[in-house]
Amino acid sequence: MTSAVQPILWTREQLRLLDQRELPQHVRWLDCRGAADVAAAIHDMAVRGAPAIGIAAAYGLVLALRADADGFDRAFAALAASRPTAVNLRWALERMRGVWLATHDIEALEAEAVRIHEEDLAQNLQIGAFGAALLPSGARVITHCNTGALATGGHGTALGVIRSAWAQNRLAMVYNTETRPWLQGARLTAWELQQEGIPARLIADGAAAHLMSREKIDWVIVGADRIAANGDTANKIGTYALAVAARRHGVKVMVAAPSGTFDLRCPSGREIPIEERPSTELTAFRGQAVAPDGFDAFNPVFDVTPAELIDAIVCERGVVGTPTSEGVARLLG
Template identity: 60%
Template sequence: MDYDRYDRVRAVQWHGDRLRLLDQRLLPQQEHWIDCRDAAAVTQAIRDLVVRGAPAIGIAAAWGVVLAARAGEPLEPALAMLRAARPTAVNLMWALDRMKARIAAGADAAALAREAQAIQDEDLAANRHMGELGASLIEPGAGVLTHCNTGSLATAGFGTALGVIRAGVASGRIARVYAGETRPWQQGARLTMYELVRDGIPAKLIADSAAAHLMRAGEVQWVIVGADRIAANGDTANKIGTYQLAIAARHHGVKFMVAAPSSTVDMATPDGEAIEIELRDPAELLSTAGRRTVVEGAEAWNPVFDVTPAELIDAIVTERGVIERPNAAAMQAMFGR
């Protein structure tokens, strides 16, 4: 695997006294970096989508704890503030729980920095392994469709679903790549296409509403997505629009893969009904790039995640292995404690 070619972006960077984040709200037009020097700035960056993607949010939050420790701030309030930044992605809570355990064990700022770096390094290694595992499920010559952004921008590097696609392209298994635009923040259009073009991977952008038509035309054999939380029965929360892709995929005989690190699995959440779905400002739907596009007086509903039932998922891929046709028993066998 030529990682120098297929893994070029690092959106979360620790610089010893500050956390530097690539502002993903401005891509691809601008590559602007924001320096966070305290936990409050990291929290705001997570809330405002400067940094997004479940693994990247968790990594950034871990570094936010380090910043609080270096400044001598009380750590419990900092942990609570970071935890409240976004509710759906379990990686945020998982990373903060790891940092909290190190604090309880008496770790100082230097030890907490080592833990945050370990979280970041482990994510990169997990993504690369997932890429190999996921790609091995795909028959050579396949077309794939992905949704939202699950690449290096959303993780420590390489990506989850996009990591599977990178590995599949590199091994010659994937012949065609399609990315949905992903309204309302256009993560597929702005971010996934940005990564694919940088890597030299030929890909085509489609309107979200073109997905079923594309499947009917026989152009894709797999839909490959990431996850923000995977429940104990295999139900999966991901970017809004994922559920309808899974329904369309099942109707058209297209397989559906979820690729996510084991930190995304929440065995304490029994099923998708128990996952809190984040609602964001309706103005995000009523405007494009900050400019109002909908008539004044119109209202909007803006959930940013939905839940895909386990029975619509053909494979869940984590660094621990692959679960085909996931259910509660299979999830317990791999992730139960």
């Protein structure tokens, strides 16, 4: 049970990335032939979602070494700098570094990149199974940003839970936020839900609390870009506000992410770096100004949801409820 949407294609000579900036109006592919191409695609949001970023970066290292067998460190640095918050990026690069230092063999490096890609899909399917089991029959859920096949190696994390629940006839309705400023929910999650025929309605980011006050919502289900050792979770900006509103209205919050998203070097969310992007991403959209010329903006693209507001973290290894440092440690073994 996987999605028909496959945004990352490896041909050995190049990495083909579905340009998510163009969806849903246009289906266009970027052909990346080197680490610089992949780093640009990650930085410019052509590929996004923490697991997908890690997979793309792994393939980017293979392309770099095919062109220059002495260029590992330069390629590693360029790819690592492309997005600072998503821990999967550094995790995948460090894994690739270990293989390279042990073998100095490009074929072994390529095999590891393929393995990272395939493992992510398998993990997503397991996450979907664990997460769907937490939902009641006829569940009504809210999800934020895009956490589906477009953001992963296939199937998805939070959206993978939703896909699995739909396949099990446990799901009645999905409300997906628009997710400003890049509108990943309106453009990407809505497109994926439509492809699967899953009943869904789009809501403005600011409408979630009102919806919870008027209708029975069972779960808020979100992904993660980094999870600290105590369960504090960095995710797309607006997740924290959703969790606060959910607690006020008795709605449960689920974080769905592969185990590689945990960063045990970060004791808590205070140590997670939060990426800020240019003001123009808020003051304009696709080249069209929406604010007065020259107006400044504060544009963090992630926030941190404290573990105390999270009811369950689901990864391929299982579920930790009401996360704590001890619970996370037990989950990860």
